[in-house]
Amino acid sequence: MKTQDLTKTTHPVIRFLINNAVPILFIVLVAFAIPLSGFSGEYLFREMVTRVSRNSFLVLSLLIPVIAGMGMNFGIVLGAMAGEIGLIFITDWEIVGMPGLLLAMIISTPIAALLGYFAGKILNKAKGREMATGLMLGFFMNGVYQLVVLYSMGKIIPIGNNNILLPRGFGIRNAINLEGVRQVLDNLLSFDIFGIGIPIANFIAIGLLCLFIVWFRRTKLGQDMRTVGQSMEVARASGIDVEKTRLISIVISTILACYGQIIFLQNIGTMNTYNSHEQVGTFAIAALLIGGASVARATIPNVFVGVILFHMVFVVSPRAGKELIGQAQLGEHFRVFVSYGIIAISLALYAWRKQMEKQNLRRQAQAINREALKIQQGSTIGGKES
Amino acid sequence: MVERIQKIVNNVGLPRIIIGLFLLFLLASAPFVGVRIDTSLNDIILRLAMNGILVLSLVPMVKSGCGLNFGLQLGVISGLLGAVISLELNTTGFGGFFLAIGLAIIFATVFGFLYGILLNRVKGEEMVVATYVGFSSVAFMCIWWLILPFKSQDMIWAYGGAGLRTTISVENYWYDALNNFLSFKIGSHITIPTGGLLFFALLCFLVWVFFRTKIGSAMIAVGSNPEFARSCGVNVNRMRLVSVILSTIIAAIGIIMYQQSFGFIQLYMAPLYMAFPAVAALLLGGASVNKVSLKNVIIGVFLFQGILTMTPSIINNLIKSDMSEAIRIIISNGLIVYALTRSSGVRQS
């Protein structure tokens, strides 16, 4: 097969092309789509800056469970819910500005930790099916969330603010105005480049989280997690409490996702009370996967590459599709098709490359074996002759 | 005695027994809250016939080690294509129904073939890739539903005068064509959709037979140990490809079956939501990502659909508020999570 020969090639350019097939595919696509969409460079740049600053934190929260071998944590939805509950409270109490944002984080941390603990316990019972279970857990908790927010807030949990309470006296409205904390983090430290505000504070938070992850990997706990991720049997044999380690990784991930959602929503400025969290998992995971991560391995660069590429396609393709086909409604379908299609293709490319690498290794191993065998045979034959 | 019970419990799996008991409890409590048991039973049986084949379609891929088919939408789309073409050709009754199936099989074979080639390239990550293939194929077809030159006045948009509607009634074509075959009534409120159930049974039987043929057992070998299968001279990739095509074809038949019973063809975004209930039902039935049997299919559909139809009506009548929906979500998804955390117990037995 021709394709297999390609991966064997030692030519550096071709090698580079193959190793970076997905980003290259994306760049080609985007290069076509940008002029078609007719967006100005300024608009695109601004859009990318906001999207990286608001989404990266959430995507980063996925990394730690991957280290522990638990795959993509669909359970970050739970963290997002915790963050939203924190935001509901500060909106009710009318705490505004940076203090409000920090207070929301403080309130939601124990909730997130509790939910994370719960999720971790369940995922420990569903080893090998963590992703499917996490997904279902998200659906399940969505029901609980509705029950709490729509039926017990205002009745059991006191809520006094008429702007978020439904007129019937209980339940939170479908949309909450986060005017009080809207973009406070973004605007805390921002300076303009060519008239585009760069939210420095946001990037500092993201940077700190990256440092935390790098540091965490080197701690004893981080090392244990890696061992657990590679093989639970080995970890158990070397005296690591596997269950506890996995649990901790999920708790950390949930808490981080909770902060991520708060950062995300302070930028968005309004909260869709019952749906904002629903797709958090799917989108964050899609971005991470496009960035080159796999279920077993994900790095910090994957996060940023992924967020940029994923969102670039999301921004550009609806307009490009519209201009290409000429009908607005088709543009929207085109966007969904291209966005998800490209995810599927890139995942396929990554998986395929990995498979090829494996095959190459095997072939090399076989070749070495054969050589060894030949030498052995040669020597024995030679031995006989002598 | 205790041992025998123990054995039965092990055999069926504790989660399923608990969920089954819960379903029984719902049925038993129905008359007390003013829900008729007979109509409820009728609904569950009808839903078994409607959804069974879609769940069955997951089986070949699990058997061959391709995992749960989150790309079920591809099969559904093939089925939809078959269905709308049969309507466009104005065929009714059994003829229309089987024409739709025939056409759907052709589309499913083509789509399944391409899909299978893709999945063969991504061994180990089939489920994730399949999910996104499903999403994007649905969006892709959204474009085509609007563009394809269908003319039938039953199907095109009212105001726009072109393109297919989101919901198309099959009432004048082959609504209940199969369900009414040999159907009979028990009491005043239960109608047994004999044709539908027989058709489901027939397909189950065919699948059962298939996995006893040479190809079928080779497929199982590929699923349980690809290295071993390869060393026995089985072409692993070809076996996987066949299983994917088979899954897609059964899914295509499944959706047509669904529609003839449902009365509507649902296009556009509707197929997006088709994979999830099927997978959930299979998991609830005790299957896992790499192990499945026909028993799982039947038990799964029965339990999942039973809970789906019973919980909202019972809770509705109990508390008379829209809150029932939140509770339904909690109960049905909670049970699935529960089943997922427990299914390892079944595997050991």
Next chain:
Amino acid sequence: MRRNIIRISLVVLVIIIAVFLYNIGKSHKIYFDNKNITIGDTTYTASNTCRVWVDDEESQDVRNRSRKVFKVAGAAHTIVVQEVVNGELSGERIEKKIKFKLDEGAIVNLPVLLDGAESWYEINTEI
């Protein structure tokens, strides 16, 4: 033991921070009414539009017989009021300080304030 003490004190610290944040972040509504009002025996009449500044926020014009609202965070605030006649600022710039407890807001009666009377605002606990 020592570990527990450290943990507990950390939790306490976080709670203290939370309370502190609650205090400095709590927002209060200050309504400005430019309406005729009778307090005791005196009736104050509203005549001109007033321009109102609160802390560093943008000013708002409160027209005759109307109400405007400012949302402010924290306990202590400075209010500046000046009348507007024919689109131009005129008269005296009046500067006042106001302090809130939690869960309080205020209704400022501009005619009273301009008159220089004592009871120029009333605390409003209903938010």
Next chain:
Amino acid sequence: MKKVLMVMFFLVLISSYALADASFHIGIVTGTVTQSEDDLRGAEQLIKEYGNVSEGGMINHLTYPDQFMTEMETTIAQIVGLADDPLMKAIIVNQAIPGTVEAFRRVREMRPDILLFAGGPHEDPVMLADVADLSINPDNVARGYLIILAAERLGADTFMHISFPRHMSYELLSRRRDIMKVAAEDLGMQFIDMGSPDPTSDIGVAGAQQFILEKVPAWLDTYGKKTAFFCTNDAHTEPLLKRVAELGGYFIEADLPSPTMGYPGALGVQFDEADQGNWPAILDKVEEAVIDKGGSGRMGTWAYSFGFTTTAALGEHAKRVIEGNAEVLDMDAIMDAYQKYTPGAGWNGSYYVDNDGVDRDNFVLIYQDTYVFGHGYMNMTDEVVPDKYFDKNIGRD
């Protein structure tokens, strides 16, 4: 492939430069045909009249995601993207789904000169009234009473309201339910509050519709054939109509009424090219089908689609305002724009009153007369809604 793309790319470039002659642009954002056909057709009507921006016309039409509840980011980006065009003078979003408020805030920050109109808002009315220049919503306050009244006049003795938690978190929908409850009791009808599966939940549209299909016969059994049904979700409408036509019961009007809302799919109405773009003809076809199925005098709608007319009328109004021929908040001018697309239809309406009791004169609530198939207009626009139903605390325990 690449070549084709390149050629297309240049064609688009050339066409956009060669024909750029409209002096200003109006951006329209609607759902796709699968989500809300009528809204989109309204935009197409405007394009027919005033031309597409890419061909030198005035209208730039975009669609928001089908999965709009969860893709708020995309919605915001789409709307804000319109403001990237220096000629853009007005943006109209119908329906104003979640994300619209924030998108409007961002547009305001970038381009304060752009007029922002919203139709059928999903977000909180107060939030939208704060940012949009004009919002138009079906009058769910008046309709809460009028739908019950119409049901009573047609002979119903029981009223069933079908919804689910997510919709009940919408202020106006939740309030309408409470008003309906009180109105039904006042008029001596039984009121039933029924829960149903959410079409955006795990089981999807099909599961939600299946539920309705299965349960309506049971409901009719329990509550009798004189039950009137009302559902808040479009997806529930189709199966409901089908069952009501078959088995009995009443259906006064849909949540967002239109002759094309539910009826064509539910009853298999046949349309041909002559009906294209012709509301009266569509109404006739639907009426024929309803009477055919035995639904005469039991099923109703609005003669002109709310979604269609709102998109078109807001576009027309925006154009007139920009050209200096109308005032933004002039009610007569707004109604005049509506009349252009609904010749002969009766309209009525009021302003939204917020929590603090303030009239929001940029948040208009309107309703059209109910048309019952086989019976004709109900003249509901002539009815006076008693004051008590405007109390926002109605039905509160």
